[in-house]
Amino acid sequence: MSAPGTAVSPSPDTLVLLDIDAGIATLTLNRPQARNALSREMMLTLQARLDAVAADPEVKVVVLAAAGPVFCAGHDLKELRAARGHDHHLATFRQCARLMTTIVKLRQPVIAKVHAMATAAGCQLVASCDLAVAAETASFATPGVNIGLFCSTPGVAVSRAVPAKLAMEMLLTGDAIDAATAAAAGLVNRVVPAAELDAAVAGLAARIAARSPRVLTLGKETFYRQREMDLEDAYAYTAEVMALNMGLHDAGEGIDAFLGKRPPSWQGR
CATH class of the missing domain: 1.10.12.10 (Lyase 2-enoyl-coa Hydratase, Chain  A, domain 2)
Incomplete structure (x- = not known):
């Protein structure tokens, strides 16, 4: 779930940073003051970035990273509460579903680079990526049940990435799992010390980019x-x-x- 809002969000141009080097596009969630919560503007910006790299013939691999102390805290709860009404909420969750589906259907492999906590739709984001590498400091949760908002849409991706019993435990309790548990369950491919995360992801991305x-x-x-x-x-x-x-x-x-x-x-x- 998202953190309470603090400073004004970055402009749309800087909400998701894009860097392309040697056929690898790195997309960095850049709303650290709000724990990279997925506001509608944030989702639209990430969608636009994904559409752009999909159309770029030079990009062979995509890395999804995040700035700040949290990878992604899920939907922006303040925004959801401020914009009350079924139609607006449905549009928001459909927009999120489109974003996650885009990642799965993107022509390039997508690697999640998870340095810290990923919760709710943030956990969904990790589960939607083709591969994921996590630092030992990362954790994962679908805690919506704790605030009366069951993580139904995150459950779609999470239940396809981990065994059903673990998915249900995460969804029903809201409890977080650590990086080692996530790796054992298949939510992430490997866990490395935080200081080695950059090198581990870069090496994996480069090996894949070397293929046809x-x-x-x-x-x-x-x-x-x-x-x-x-x-x-x-x-x-x-x-x-x-x-x-x-x-x-x-x-x-x-x-x-x-x-x-x-x-x-x-x-x-």
């Missing part, structure tokens, strides 16, 4: 689609995708490079 961007996009899309199918349909679908993949230039180049014991030269096609 066309194959990364195909692979991410295929992974999420086959997860929703039964076993036979999943195998039928992925057989078609593998045959399509074999026809790509980069597959031929990759196999020839492997057989020839040389580095591949990806063309992204």
Whole structure:
């Protein structure tokens, strides 16, 4: 949940910072005075940044980071209370759902770089990313039940990332889990000392960015689609995708490079 508001929020141009280097786009939530709470303006800005990197052919990997002492405290509760009314609230939660779906459907892999607490929609944000690396100082919670606002929409992403029993415990109690528990449950891929977080994320992002961007996009899309199918349909679908993949230039180049014991030269096609 969000913290009480303090200073005036940054302008829309600085709410989410964007830095692109060596094919890696880093998006940094930059509303630290409000614990990076997801106001409607914050969500719109992050959505615009994601749409921009999706259209940038030079970007191969996206890293989602945050400034300040909290990764993301969820929805902006002051904003929700100030703008009372079903229609406004529904629009806000639908906007959030669109944002999370965009991350899953983004053509590039998205890595969450979690240095601190991620709660409610902030935990949802982490769970929606393809990969997540957390510092030992990070923690995760869906504490809406504590204030009478059950974390139903965060539960969509969290329940798809961790076992059902743990998801229900988090949702029903609002209790936080530490980074080690999150890693054991599959919410994050690995946990590192806080001082090593930057290097760990940079190394992971660079390894992924070194692969064929066309194959990364195909692979991410295929992974999420086959997860929703039964076993036979999943195998039928992925057989078609593998045959399509074999026809790509980069597959031929990759196999020839492997057989020839040389580095591949990806063309992204």
